Amino acid sequence: MKLKLLFATIILSTISAISQTNFEPGYIIQTDGTKINCLIKNEDWKGRPTTFIYKLEENGVLKLGHTNEVSAFGSAESFKYVKATVQVDQSSDNVNNLSDVRTPIMKEQTLFLKTLVEGKASLYYTQVEGVSRYFYSLENGTIEQLINKRFLATPTQIGKNERYKQQLALALTCNNLSEKNFEALQYKTKSLVNIITKYNTCENSEVVVFNKNKQKGKFNLSIRPGVTFSSFSLQRYGDDEVNFDTNTGIRIGLEAEYILPFNNGKWSIFIEPTYRNYKTEKNVLYKEWVTTQKYTLVSVEYNSIELPMGGRHYMFLNQNAAIFVDAAVIMDVSTLDSNMNSSISSRYDLNISADAALAFGVGFRFKNKYSLEARYHSPRQLLNYDNFNSAYNSFAIIAGYNFL
Structure with a gap:
């Protein structure tokens, strides 16, 4: 319980810290054509933004932009989104939900499209239910979706409607573009950006x-x-519960973390092989016969190589500092020479075998080099015996140094 209270205190102490993605100098264009310079919160929208946050000056009030008032917003050549009312294909691309209809299911929607290329021919992008959709326009004309749809040609065969190739072949007439350019065209950002x-x-x-x-x-x-x-606590069937004292131990891990390539590096996954140890002992009163009670010194030694695997979310305070929270599943790869022994009664001479646990952490990172984290681990069973119940609780303070 004390460990849980300590972890909760650390969590609550970070709530007051307002984390944010950096604001970039940018602009908004209102629906009446007025352009306003401002600072835009760049969240590197992976899908499509329905709203965005901006402010007119560094210490200004945060405002919410949406399609009712804004026709476009952007930041130099970093990003640009334009409001458009377009026909969008609603067809599923999930293999288990493909229809047997070749024709796309179009629905009119008003949304912000991400501009990929801007010129005589322009290219735009959005996502619908996790499916990428691309759009194009010529000379600032009507924005149309490039059609690409998978469907069931037969119950066992998937067909493809790749009309986007024909659409662009008819629209992009130029001496430097041949029929082969369009035949080899893929419905992917790089391929479409290149041809536009x-x-x-x-x-x-x-x-x-x-x-x-x-x-x-x-x-x-x-x-x-x-x-x-x-x-650590344990209870043998028929005996009283035994609570061992809280002890300190050491842990050392080597963490490999991958920062995911979207949302401005705010999400990552990690794996961290870790050595940890725990030792404790206590005189335990047990019943030898119905009326006889004796004490035996029970020693517990738990050494393990564990493997936390999980995800992490960063909340940036500025370019050099970030608060993060993470969660992981922990499994023991090896329990090394872990065991429990008693000085008199062999009833407490037991093997240790830990089950899986969850870990929840909160920490601070500085200059992507140094970090400090408080991590709470959910209770774990260490004894795999029908007549024993046990609970191993732990909390860790972890320092980190990034080599890369």
């Missing part, structure tokens, strides 16, 4: 390719020593 850019170059049109410096995934490798505060 090539057309604009052929037409001597000014062209802007947004998101040229697209964020890439990144690996971190950190050494993470720490101190653990652990307690």
Whole structure:
């Protein structure tokens, strides 16, 4: 209980820290055509934003932008979104939910489209139920979706409606583009950006390719020593519960973390092989016969190589500092020479075999080099015996240094 209260206190102490993604100098264009310079919260929207946050000055009030009032917003050549009322295909791309109809299911929607290329020919992007949808326009004309749909040609065969190839072949007529360019065209950002850019170059049109410096995934490798505060309790059927004292131990881990390539690096996954140890002992009163009670010294030694695997979310305070929270599943790879022994009664001479646990942490990272984390572990059974119930509770303070 004390460990839980300590962890809860640390969690609550961080709530007052307002974390944010950096604001970038940018602009909004209102529906009446008025352009306003402002600071926009760049959240590197992976799908499609329905709203966005901006402020007119550094210490200004936060405002919410939406399609009712804003026709476009952006930040130099970093990103740009335009309001558009378009026909959007609602067809599922899930293999288990494919229809047997080749024709797309179109629905009119008003949304912010992400601009990928801007020129005589422009390219846009959004997501519908996790499915990528691309759009194009010529000379600021009507924005149309590029059709790409999978469907069931037969109960056992998947067909493809790749009308986007024909759409672009008819629209992008230029000497530098041949039929083969369109036949080999893929319904992917890189392929579509390349052909739209090539057309604009052929037409001597000014062209802007947004998101040229697209964020890439990144690996971190950190050494993470720490101190653990652990307690252990057990109860043998017919005996009283035994609560051992909370003891400190050491832990040392090597964490491999992958920063996911979206949302401005706010999400990551990690794996951290970790050594930890725990030792304790206590005189335990037990019943030898119905009326006879004796004490035996019970010693517990738990050494393990455990493997936490989980995810982490960063909340940036500024370019150098971030608060993070994480969660992981923990499994023991090896319990090494772990065991429980008693000085007199062999009833407490037992093997230790830990089950899986969950871990929840909160921490602070500085300059992507140094970190400090408080991590709580859910109770674990250490004894795999029908007549024993046990609970191992632990809490850790972990320091980290990133080598990469």
